[in-house]
Amino acid sequence: MQIRCDTHAHTVASTHAYSTVHDYWAAAKQKGIDLFAITDHAPTMPDGPHWWHFGNMKVLPRMVDGIAMLRGVEANILPDCSGTDIPENLKPFLDIAIASFHEPVIPPSDCATHTRAAIAAISSGCIQILGHPGNPNFPLDYEEVVRAARDHNVAIEINNSSFMHSRAGSEPNCLKLMELVDRLDWKVVFASDAHSAFSLGEVDTCIAKAEKIGFPSSRVLSTSPGRLLQFLAEHDKPVVAELPELAADFR
Numbered sequence: 001m002q003i004r005c006d007t008h009a010h011t012v013a014s015t016h017a018y019s020t021v022h023d024y025w026a027a028a029k030q031k032g033i034d035l036f037a038i039t040d041h042a043p044t045m046p047d048g049p050h051w052w053h054f055g056n057m058k059v060l061p062r063m064v065d066g067i068a069m070l071r072g073v074e075a076n077i078l079p080d081c082s083g084t085d086i087p088e089n090l091k092p093f094l095d096i097a098i099a100s101f102h103e104p105v106i107p108p109s110d111c112a113t114h115t116r117a118a119i120a121a122i123s124s125g126c127i128q129i130l131g132h133p134g135n136p137n138f139p140l141d142y143e144e145v146v147r148a149a150r151d152h153n154v155a156i157e158i159n160n161s162s163f164m165h166s167r168a169g170s171e172p173n174c175l176k177l178m179e180l181v182d183r184l185d186w187k188v189v190f191a192s193d194a195h196s197a198f199s200l201g202e203v204d205t206c207i208a209k210a211e212k213i214g215f216p217s218s219r220v221l222s223t224s225p226g227r228l229l230q231f232l233a234e235h236d237k238p239v240v241a242e243l244p245e246l247a248a249d250f251r
């Protein structure tokens with residue numbers, strides 16, 4: 001399985017991350033990544049930039065050296081089933097939005113509460129990806145969440161760093177999620193969650209785990225820019241029309 005897109009990376013705009021967009025473009029070229037997204041934390045997180053960061057990403061180039069960069073956010077799933085912290089007026093500035101559970105924003109409680117909060121985010125119309133849902137601090141009714149994600153055309157993220165150095169104990173949950181996605185006929189992205197450009201495109205553990213359980217690459221949107229952009233076209237994202245060559249590149 002070859003992964004040519006990475007949908008989750010943090011720049012220096014999230015203060016616990018260490019690379020700039022220049023670093024990411026250089027790393028993408030070196031590593032054979034055709035498309036990546038910068039997805040810094042939304043401001044509700046203590047290390048997130050001001051919303052102006054997200055509204056001004058239009059000043060950045062679309063492509064450098066044939067490699068495209070999507071302007072994204074890693075937003076927060078909010079308590080009280082109020083969806084995500086993405087303001088409605090920011091939606092047109094975002095090519096891609098992830099929503100994740102983060103402890104500083106939503107204190108862990110119980111499975112039913114987490115499941116309702118996740119489904120509120122999924123059905124908000126503001127996001128395309130559910131970020132690192134295998135976190136054992138936030139148990140979920142995975143079947144209910146995957147069904148809701150499929151019904152609202154939101155991809156499930158399998159996060160490589162959840163297998164490595166973040167959110168210890170995620171692995172069995174991520175494997176269960178992949179099995180459910182396959183059984184329920186849905187889609188995932190494999191993503192690095194890079195906090196420095198050295199990690200961009202590092203999804204080797206996702207690939208190894210998927211191959212071990214026979215998870216088909218046809219369910220992985222990150223195998224080509226064309227597949228990922230087609231998915232974003234289903235969300236009416238104008239970026240797709242700005243990248244016609246990559247949009248045609250299906251593998």
Ligand SMILES: [Zn+2]
Nearest residue numbers: 074100131132
């Ligand atoms: Zn996160």
Ligand SMILES: [Zn+2]
Nearest residue numbers: 008010074193
């Ligand atoms: Zn992240």
